[in-house]
Amino acid sequence: MFDSHIISRMIPLLTRLILGANARWYCPQETAVQRVYFANHTSHLDTLLLWSLLPPQVRSLTRPVAAKEYWNATRLRRFIAQKVFNAVLIERPNHDGGEESSRVALASRAFSIILEAIGETHSLIIFPEGTRGNSVTMRPFKSGLYHLACKKPGLEMIPVYLENLNRILPKGELLPIPLLSSVTFGSPLFLGEHETKKSFLERARRAIEELSV
Amino acid sequence: MNIAVDAQLAWMFSGVVGLLIAASIIGFLLGRNVTDDAKRVVIDNLNARTWAWWVMCAIFAVAIFSGTIGSVILFALMSFLALREFITLTPTKHGDHRTLFWVFFVVIPLHYYLVAIRWYGLFSILIPVYVFLFVPLRSALAGETANFLERTAKIQWGLMVCVYCISHAPALLMLDIPGYSGNAKLLFFLVLVVQLSDVLQYVFGKTLGRRKIAPLISPNKTWEGFLGGVVCSSLIGAGLWWATPFTPFQAGGMALAINLMGFSGGLCMSAIKRDRGVKDFGTMIEGHGGIMDRIDSISFAAPIFFHLTRFYFT
Numbered sequence: 001m002f003d004s005h006i007i008s009r010m011i012p013l014l015t016r017l018i019l020g021a022n023a024r025w026y027c028p029q030e031t032a033v034q035r036v037y038f039a040n041h042t043s044h045l046d047t048l049l050l051w052s053l054l055p056p057q058v059r060s061l062t063r064p065v066a067a068k069e070y071w072n073a074t075r076l077r078r079f080i081a082q083k084v085f086n087a088v089l090i091e092r093p094n095h096d097g098g099e100e101s102s103r104v105a106l107a108s109r110a111f112s113i114i115l116e117a118i119g120e121t122h123s124l125i126i127f128p129e130g131t132r133g134n135s136v137t138m139r140p141f142k143s144g145l146y147h148l149a150c151k152k153p154g155l156e157m158i159p160v161y162l163e164n165l166n167r168i169l170p171k172g173e174l175l176p177i178p179l180l181s182s183v184t185f186g187s188p189l190f191l192g193e194h195e196t197k198k199s200f201l202e203r204a205r206r207a208i209e210e211l212s213v
Numbered sequence: 214m215n216i217a218v219d220a221q222l223a224w225m226f227s228g229v230v231g232l233l234i235a236a237s238i239i240g241f242l243l244g245r246n247v248t249d250d251a252k253r254v255v256i257d258n259l260n261a262r263t264w265a266w267w268v269m270c271a272i273f274a275v276a277i278f279s280g281t282i283g284s285v286i287l288f289a290l291m292s293f294l295a296l297r298e299f300i301t302l303t304p305t306k307h308g309d310h311r312t313l314f315w316v317f318f319v320v321i322p323l324h325y326y327l328v329a330i331r332w333y334g335l336f337s338i339l340i341p342v343y344v345f346l347f348v349p350l351r352s353a354l355a356g357e358t359a360n361f362l363e364r365t366a367k368i369q370w371g372l373m374v375c376v377y378c379i380s381h382a383p384a385l386l387m388l389d390i391p392g393y394s395g396n397a398k399l400l401f402f403l404v405l406v407v408q409l410s411d412v413l414q415y416v417f418g419k420t421l422g423r424r425k426i427a428p429l430i431s432p433n434k435t436w437e438g439f440l441g442g443v444v445c446s447s448l449i450g451a452g453l454w455w456a457t458p459f460t461p462f463q464a465g466g467m468a469l470a471i472n473l474m475g476f477s478g479g480l481c482m483s484a485i486k487r488d489r490g491v492k493d494f495g496t497m498i499e500g501h502g503g504i505m506d507r508i509d510s511i512s513f514a515a516p517i518f519f520h521l522t523r524f525y526f527t
Contacts, residue, residue: 020297042243071449177313178293180495181300 012052019181023053024188042166064125067092077180088117114123149191156188161211181210184211221456251347256380261500276314288383294504296375298494303367308357331387340377341423381515390526393458407514410472414442431483443472471514478513
């Protein structure tokens, strides 16, 4: 029905126009290196905008990691996730409980899906908070970012700060308002030798916070 | 519209095109011999500005020659983009989300529709009466009380300067002036005088500027730039009397009022930018900043020029 090729070219253009996006880069835009773009998460538009601002070559190899239950919910979302984004869909643990052991199993399954998806060519977009937060403070980061850095030490971890999207389309609203957004791509982070999980995740979080000022 | 009227408009445009050609040549000549890096930056910015002027003039020409509809659509778009920059810069809360949705997608089109159908009565009170009461009500219904007064004031002021004031420029087209037709020239007169005054203030400021007028608000505004720009552009305004319903003396007085208001607009918008810690409202127009940076002076000048003309000449 749709030509997904044309759509994947039109969507970035329209997105940048409608969201009045202004991008700042503190790292090279074009790159042959595999990357993980990790960003703060406040709006449903986050994935769309970040993905749209990547240069076309990089974009075609970059896959957003997203929640399965959201992106599989309707036909349109499924189409966008599969044909446009080529998203990596993972199951999120239930927040209000569930057995600890089942949550661990879920997380490790999600991690192996992500590892498989990235392969030797792809890059990823990840929201390490796991879910949309409010604009003021970021939630604590999930540990996936750290495990990726351990498994694939060559990956460039790029912190990305998304600004104003929570005002354009806040949590719980259906219709967006036309404000200007901005996206800042920071310089790459690497896991230090003997760096602990806690300190790496904290450093990653601070890297995004530093881009916000 | 008769042919004589169009010819006058065409003369005004030719004048502007002549100025732009001169500015482009001067920019090119200045750029050739520059070796110093700091000067290079100034000259590059100057040339970017000139180039942006070409584009803005082309858009304005298309709009104004396509009649009332073209002008109304152009100014409606400018209001929309200016308000977008304004609200982006002034923090609002989640409780204002739906209010803002109404403002952007209902109030702006409705207000400019009133300009297009020349309904002066409702045009002049829609925003200051109905919308100014609706805005706090809608935000109150959303139930968020923190900084309520401040948030409401911000949205109201954004509407005032970006929509209500700006719309008085195309509203000139709805005035019935006895013995005068082709109000597009009046709109052109306003925009030309106010923008020339901005440009001349920049030129005089850069070349002769010493004494700062308001160093805490805008370091680029100097007494020399202000006086040189305002006097020159008022004289040019007087020289354009043949395209207006005014005598040369009246045209000069109108141009002076436009320029003083334009300066005030620029100063107030600079105060907002300073308070928010930014240099420009946006990045849309290369060399100039955002839309709001370009039309801040029109915003203050348009309603005063509109009402002076309406009071004394209709």
